[in-house]
Amino acid sequence: MNPGLAQCQPYPFEKLAQLKHGIVAPIDKAHIALSIGEPAHATPDFIQAALFEHIKGLGTYPTTKGIPELRQAIADWLSFRFKISNAAINPETQVLPVSGTREALFSIAQCVVDASQSSLTQKPIVIMPNPFYQIYEGAALLAGAEPYFLNTVAALGYLPDFDSVPETIWRRCQLIFICSPGNPSGAVMPPADQEKLIRLSEQYGFIIASDECYSELYDDEENPPIGLLQTAYAMGNTTFKRCLVFHSLSKRSNAPGLRSGFVAGDADILRSYFQYRTYQGCAMPLPTQQASLLAWQDEAHVIENRKLYRAKFTAFIDILSDVCDISKPKASFYVWLKTTLPGDPQGWRKYGKLPGATADTVFAQQLFAKENVTVLPGSYLSREAHGINPGAYHVRIALVAPLADCIEAAHRIKNFINTLN
Numbered sequence: 001m002n003p004g005l006a007q008c009q010p011y012p013f014e015k016l017a018q019l020k021h022g023i024v025a026p027i028d029k030a031h032i033a034l035s036i037g038e039p040a041h042a043t044p045d046f047i048q049a050a051l052f053e054h055i056k057g058l059g060t061y062p063t064t065k066g067i068p069e070l071r072q073a074i075a076d077w078l079s080f081r082f083k084i085s086n087a088a089i090n091p092e093t094q095v096l097p098v099s100g101t102r103e104a105l106f107s108i109a110q111c112v113v114d115a116s117q118s119s120l121t122q123k124p125i126v127i128m129p130n131p132f133y134q135i136y137e138g139a140a141l142l143a144g145a146e147p148y149f150l151n152t153v154a155a156l157g158y159l160p161d162f163d164s165v166p167e168t169i170w171r172r173c174q175l176i177f178i179c180s181p182g183n184p185s186g187a188v189m190p191p192a193d194q195e196k197l198i199r200l201s202e203q204y205g206f207i208i209a210s211d212e213c214y215s216e217l218y219d220d221e222e223n224p225p226i227g228l229l230q231t232a233y234a235m236g237n238t239t240f241k242r243c244l245v246f247h248s249l250s251k252r253s254n255a256p257g258l259r260s261g262f263v264a265g266d267a268d269i270l271r272s273y274f275q276y277r278t279y280q281g282c283a284m285p286l287p288t289q290q291a292s293l294l295a296w297q298d299e300a301h302v303i304e305n306r307k308l309y310r311a312k313f314t315a316f317i318d319i320l321s322d323v324c325d326i327s328k329p330k331a332s333f334y335v336w337l338k339t340t341l342p343g344d345p346q347g348w349r350k351y352g353k354l355p356g357a358t359a360d361t362v363f364a365q366q367l368f369a370k371e372n373v374t375v376l377p378g379s380y381l382s383r384e385a386h387g388i389n390p391g392a393y394h395v396r397i398a399l400v401a402p403l404a405d406c407i408e409a410a411h412r413i414k415n416f417i418n419t420l421n
Contacts, residue, residue, distance in 0.1 A: 004141035011134060012380035019365050025372035032409045035376040037183070037334065037398045041254040041308055044301045050291035057286030064283045065274060066097035073296045074262050078245075082230035088238050089229075093267040096274055097289065099282045100259040101213050101248040105177070106139040108244065111276040112207055112269065113174050115144030125169055127176040129160050131184055131382035131391040133211065136177040145174065149385035158185035158336070162196055173206040181214040181225055184381055184396040185336040186329025188218075194231040201242045207269060210245045213261070216252040216302050217309055218331040225331050229265060240265040251333070252302055253295045260284060260292040309333050312399045312406045319410035323417045335397040336378070339363040358392045370419070371412035 016035060025031065065071070071091035078095075079086045089095065098104035115124055126140035130149035140147045148169055150160040160178070178197070180189035201208050210228035218224050232243045248261035263270065277283075284292070295301075313328050316335065320326050325338050339359045360377040367373050375395040382391030399406050 002142055004138075004144065007141045008138050009134075012376060015380045016364070016374070016376060019361060019377070020368055020374070023365065023369045025368055026370070029372040029412070032373045032401060032405050032412070034397045034399065034401060034406075034409055035374045036400070037251075038256055038400060039251055039254040039333075040400045040402070041305060043255045043258075044253060044295070044298075046298070046301075047253060047255055047258070047291045047295055050294050051287045054287040054290040057290065060286055062283040062286050062289065064278050066284055067286070067289050067293075068092075070097055070289045070293045070296075071095045073293045074264065077296045078229065078264055081224070082227045082233075084229060084233045088233060089264065090267065094240070094270060095262055095264045096270050096277070097260070097262050097284050097292070098246075098277075099261075099284055100250060101211065101246040101261045102135055103259075103282055104246055104261060104263050105133070105135050105209065105211060106142075107276065107280055107282075108209055108246075108263070108273060109139035109143040109145070109175055111273050113140070113143035113145050118144060122172070124174045125172040127165070127169070127173055127206075129177070129179055129182065130385050131378060132177070133179060133183055134381070137383075140175075146172075147383075148173070149383055151385055151388065151390040152182065152185065152187070153388075153390050154338075158182060158187040159189060159193065162193065162200060170200060170204045170206070173204060175207050175209060176201075177209050177211060178228070179211040179214075180228075181212075181218070181329070181331030183211075183214065183332060184334045184378065184391075184394075186214070186332035186334055188225045188330045191226055191231050191234070194226070194228055195235060198228075198232055198235060198237060198243065205242070207242050207244065207266075210243070212245050213248040213251055214332040215247065217306060217333055219306075219310060219313070219328060220330070221303075221306070239267065242266055242269070244269060249292060249295050252305070254305060255291075255295070258288055258291065260288055260295075308403075309399065312403050315403065315407050316399060316410045319407065320414055320417075323414050333399050335399065337375075337395050337397055338393055339378075339395055340393050358389070360392055360395050364395055367413065367416050371416050373409050373412050373416075 074095045075089040075091040123146040125148050126145040127148045128136040130151050137147050152158045215225050228243050228245050229240050232240050244265040250256040358379050360379050364375050364377045375397050378391030378394030379389050
C-alpha cells in the first residue's frame with residue numbers, strides 16, 4: 001500500500017458524523033444542513049438542455065485534451081474575466097479541461113512532485129494554507145511529500161504570511177497550494193501577496209497551484225477577486241511560468257454534479273500534466289464538454305447567482321450581528337464564525353469541557369442537539385501547526401440552503417448563542 005494512506009486523516013464530514021452520533025435533535029424543528037459546501041441553487045436550464053442535446057456523444061470516447069471549442073471558450077473567458085490579452089492564452093497549450101477541480105488539485109501533485117531523491121527526514125515539501133481543502137494534504141502525502149501548513153488567522157486577515165516561511169522550507173518546496181477566495185474564510189489574496197509569491201517561485205523554482213473555484217462568488221460587482229494569471233501577466237510573466245490556476249463550474253454555475261473545470265497556465269507544466277492524464281484516464285464526456293462550453297460563455301446566470309448569495313448573507317448577518325462577531329466575507333458562500341463569547345474564551349462554559357473537545361466542536365454538537373442545525377467545526381478543516389490549531393474557535397457555515405432556511409437557521413443560531421450568554 002502507498003505509505004501516505006496511513007497518514008491521511010478521515011474526511012471532515014466523517015468526523016462530523018461521529019460528533020453527532022447518538023444525538024437526537026428536536027423533532028419539532030426541521031433539520032437545516034449548513035455544513036457541506038454543495039451549491040443548491042438550480043442548475044441553469046441551458047446547461048441541462050445541452051446535456052440532453054448532445055447525449056449521443058456518450059457513444060464516443062472523449063479525448064483527454066477536450067474539444068477545441070471548449071478550450072477556446074475557456075481561454076476567452078480567462079482573457080475577459082482577468083483582463084489578459086487574448087493572444088497571451090493559447091487554448092492548444094495552456095488550457096486543459098478536467099473533471100472538476102477536486103481530481104485536478106489531487107492529481108497535479110502526483111504529476112509534479114519528485115520524491116525520487118527524498119529520505120525519511122528530507123521529503124519534498126508541499127505548502128498549503130491552514131485551514132485548507134483536505135485534498136491538498138492528501139495530494140501531498142500520497143505524492144510522497146511532506147505538508148507544510150501556513151496558518152491563516154484573524155490577525156492576518158485569514159491570509160497566509162509568506163514572510164514567516166523559513167528559507168530551508170522554501171528550498172525544499174516543490175509545490176504550493178493557495179486558495180483565493182479562501183475556503184473557509186472567503187478572504188481574497190491581494191495583488192502584492194501574489195506578486196511576492198511569484199517572485200519566491202522564481203527564486204526557488206516551486207510551482208504555484210491556485211485554487212480559484214470560489215472566484216465568481218463575490219460581494220462587490222465592481223471589484224471581482226484577482227487571479228494568479230492576472231497578477232503574473234501584470235508583472236510581465238506573460239507565459240505564466242510556474243503558475244497554474246484551477247477553476248470549476250460547480251460553484252460558478254451551480255453544477256457540482258457536472259464535474260467540470262479546467263487547469264490553465266504554464267504550457268511546459270501542462271504538457272507533462274497532459275501526458276500524466278492520458279494514463280490517469282479522466283477525460284470529460286462529450287455531453288459534459290458541450291454543456292461546459294455554453295456555461296463558460298454565459299455571464300447572466302452567474303450574476304444572478306451572486307444576487308441570490310448576497311441576499312442570504314445580508315439576511316443572515318443582520319439577524320446575528322448583535323449576538324456574535326460576524327461579518328460578510330469578500331467572496332465565497334461561507335461564514336467563518338468565531339465560537340468564543342464575551343467572558344467565555346474557551347466556549348464551553350454552558351456544557352462543560354468534554355474530553356478532546358474544543359470550542360468549535362462543542363458549539364457544533366450542541367447547536368445540532370438544541371436547534372437541529374448542522375455546521376462544520378473549524379478544527380476539522382485544519383491541523384495543529386506552529387503551536388496552534390487555527391481552525392479551532394470557528395465553525396464554517398455554508399449558506400447554500402434556500403433563503404428561507406438560511407433565515408430560519410440564523411434565528412436558531414441566535415437563540416442558541418443567547419442560551420450560552
